[in-house]
Amino acid sequence: MDVKFNNRDPVYVQVIRHFKEQIATGLFEPGQEIPSRRELANQLKINPNTAQRAYKEMEEQGLIFTEGNVHSRITKDEHVLKMVREELILEAVDAFVHSVRSINVPLHEALNLVKNNYEKE
Amino acid sequence: MSRFLKLVNFEFNRFWKLYMVLMGVTILSQLTGVIVVAQTYVNQANKAIYKELMPMREFIVQNGKLSFHNITQTLWFLGPIGICLVVLSIYVFFIWYRDWLGKNTFIYRLLMLPTARIHVYLAKAVTILLVILGLVALQLVLLPIENQLFIRLVPNDFRTNLSLFEIIEDPYLAILFPHTFREFILYYLGGMAAVLVVFTAILFERSFRIKGVFWGILYSAASILICLAPILVNEIFLGKYFYPMEVFFMELVTGLIVLSGAIWTGNILIKKKVRV
Amino acid sequence: MIEVKEVTKKFGRKNVLNGVSFTAEKGKITCLIGINGVGKTTIMKAIMALTPIDSGEILINGRKIHKGSYEKITFIPDAITMLPQMRISEAFTFMADFYDCWNPARASELLHFFKLKESDRISELSKGNTAKVNLLLGLAMDVDYVLMDEPFSGIDIFSREQIAEVFTSHLIENRGVIITTHEINDIEHLIDKVVLLDNGVVLKEFDTEEVREREGKSVIDVMREVYQA
Numbered sequence: 001m002d003v004k005f006n007n008r009d010p011v012y013v014q015v016i017r018h019f020k021e022q023i024a025t026g027l028f029e030p031g032q033e034i035p036s037r038r039e040l041a042n043q044l045k046i047n048p049n050t051a052q053r054a055y056k057e058m059e060e061q062g063l064i065f066t067e068g069n070v071h072s073r074i075t076k077d078e079h080v081l082k083m084v085r086e087e088l089i090l091e092a093v094d095a096f097v098h099s100v101r102s103i104n105v106p107l108h109e110a111l112n113l114v115k116n117n118y119e120k121e
Numbered sequence: 122m123s124r125f126l127k128l129v130n131f132e133f134n135r136f137w138k139l140y141m142v143l144m145g146v147t148i149l150s151q152l153t154g155v156i157v158v159a160q161t162y163v164n165q166a167n168k169a170i171y172k173e174l175m176p177m178r179e180f181i182v183q184n185g186k187l188s189f190h191n192i193t194q195t196l197w198f199l200g201p202i203g204i205c206l207v208v209l210s211i212y213v214f215f216i217w218y219r220d221w222l223g224k225n226t227f228i229y230r231l232l233m234l235p236t237a238r239i240h241v242y243l244a245k246a247v248t249i250l251l252v253i254l255g256l257v258a259l260q261l262v263l264l265p266i267e268n269q270l271f272i273r274l275v276p277n278d279f280r281t282n283l284s285l286f287e288i289i290e291d292p293y294l295a296i297l298f299p300h301t302f303r304e305f306i307l308y309y310l311g312g313m314a315a316v317l318v319v320f321t322a323i324l325f326e327r328s329f330r331i332k333g334v335f336w337g338i339l340y341s342a343a344s345i346l347i348c349l350a351p352i353l354v355n356e357i358f359l360g361k362y363f364y365p366m367e368v369f370f371m372e373l374v375t376g377l378i379v380l381s382g383a384i385w386t387g388n389i390l391i392k393k394k395v396r397v
Numbered sequence: 398m399i400e401v402k403e404v405t406k407k408f409g410r411k412n413v414l415n416g417v418s419f420t421a422e423k424g425k426i427t428c429l430i431g432i433n434g435v436g437k438t439t440i441m442k443a444i445m446a447l448t449p450i451d452s453g454e455i456l457i458n459g460r461k462i463h464k465g466s467y468e469k470i471t472f473i474p475d476a477i478t479m480l481p482q483m484r485i486s487e488a489f490t491f492m493a494d495f496y497d498c499w500n501p502a503r504a505s506e507l508l509h510f511f512k513l514k515e516s517d518r519i520s521e522l523s524k525g526n527t528a529k530v531n532l533l534l535g536l537a538m539d540v541d542y543v544l545m546d547e548p549f550s551g552i553d554i555f556s557r558e559q560i561a562e563v564f565t566s567h568l569i570e571n572r573g574v575i576i577t578t579h580e581i582n583d584i585e586h587l588i589d590k591v592v593l594l595d596n597g598v599v600l601k602e603f604d605t606e607e608v609r610e611r612e613g614k615s616v617i618d619v620m621r622e623v624y625q626a
Contacts, residue, residue: 007615230478
């Protein structure tokens with residue numbers, strides 16, 4: 001795992017986002033065991049308190065769950081998983097719309113370009 | 122082992138190499154001294170008696186018999202004692218300053234030990250005391266050995282035999298080996314008080330730096346004055362009003378006051394005022 | 398918690414600390430940042446009672462520092478606090494002899510992590526390795542608080558990386574850490590709290606995640622605002 005953090009968003013938020021991306025792309029499968037807080041801190045080069053905070057937040061959002069007190073796993077809840085995916089798509093679309101609008105590109109032109117580029121890639 | 126004893130042990134070990142050198146130099150120099158002095162005398166006697174055909178009796182009348190005192194007054198014998206004294210005097214300062222000097226600031230560690238800081242002070246003091254007592258003990262062991270060597274080297278007729286007690290009646294050695302319990306207490310208590318006053322003066326300097334030098338000197342002067350007060354008052358103002366025994370007890374009291382004053386002041390300084 | 402309250406300190410006529418107050422909590426990494434002056438190191442020394450303060454108060458877990466505190470809090474200055482002629486093993490023995498909180502298992506773990514040998518003599522170590530041993534001696538103590546003075550300064554980049562890794566490990570888990578630095582870049586993600594000092598006063602004390610979350614600012618953004626105002 002290698003994450004480039006930016007300095008202006010809370011690190012724990014960036015960690016959560018990283019998890020959501022992994023879930024949405026299927027790199028983390030439902031029910032998969034995830035690193036412990038310690039391991040995560042070490043892997044992402046963040047301090048253990050931040051890792052702890054990110055996990056706590058993700059647990060509250062239902063992204064992960066902890067059985068007993070050993071390891072945490074990615075949720076198996078289909079609904080949550082779907083939401084994660086939608087959230088990321090919406091975010092990407094929002095960002096796209098925002099930048100396209102700011103340079104006054106008409107919607108149909110933008111959509112055509114999107115279609116062509118998407119198929120090329 | 123308590124932390125205090127560990128500290129003493131640690132401080133003592135730090136002196137160990139130099140200590141070995143000092144003891145080695147003392148042993149070597151004094152034994153050489155015995156041999157050189159004895160051989161010179163015996164050679165002289167041989168020359169006079171066998172070559173110049175001087176009667177033995179006349180040689181002895183002219184040159185005197187050789188006694189161990191002839192040895193104890195040579196540089197061979199007193200030199201290493203002097204060296205030890207000088208080294209120890211310097212070490213009284215060095216035992217503190219080396220913890221601050223250089224880039225390895227060991228004083229941080231010493232002051233951050235989970236023990237009362239006065240233990241650091243006392244451990245250094247006890248180390249100095251042990252070192253001194255050790256050297257005195259070495260001398261005490263060395264003297265009979267040197268005397269035996271002396272007896273072997275100089276024929277019976279040419280030497281005056283001295284007992285160990287007679288040997289240490291030498292005025293210089295009498296300071297190391299006081300003859301009476303009273304003198305012993307006076308010398309060693311005085312010596313320890315002096316070491317502790319210097320320690321506390323050093324802590325003044327380490328606490329207040331340049332200003333501390335001034336305080337340290339003032340403090341030392343006051344300590345010396347208190348220490349000598351009974352003698353001074355008795356001699357100058359009272360015209361020797363008190364008996365020597367009375368002066369001794371007064372000295373004992375002022376000595377103890379200065380000694381405990383040094384520890385008390387040192388405790389405050391090392392606990393609250395010292396800086397790294 | 399370490400509470401520094403209205404601490405003042407003069408060196409000669411110069412006010413080095415001019416009423417400094419801040420707190421550092423257990424389980425958080427607090428970073429003291431200052432543009433100029435010697436204030437940061439002085440604060441650390443003052444917390445450890447290695448230099449007297451003129452006024453104010455410093456409390457550790459609600460109490461003034463006393464001899465037992467040195468089992469709960471430790472200070473890693475920028476120079477090694479062991480005798481140069483010692484081998485690392487001898488330094489370990491010394492620590493074990495004097496501290497109940499010395500954790501030999503952790504010491505060997507760190508030794509292994511830093512790729513050092515017990516038989517190494519301190520005086521023969523490189524600058525980076527000396528810094529690591531220095532850090533190791535502090536971190537192998539089971540204390541609540543660790544104070545580190547410029548752990549990243551004057552050492553090579555790989556040693557720096559290795560030391561930074563300490564901050565992401567269990568070695569500082571649940572501990573309160575205070576660290577001074579003038580190189581914030583390397584560790585911006587690692588610190589929980591920042592105390593900005595200048596000319597002996599605290600200009601701002603803030604939680605890094607909070608400032609990112611509420612104001613969308615990086616630590617350097619805030620520093621720019623505060624110091625260039």
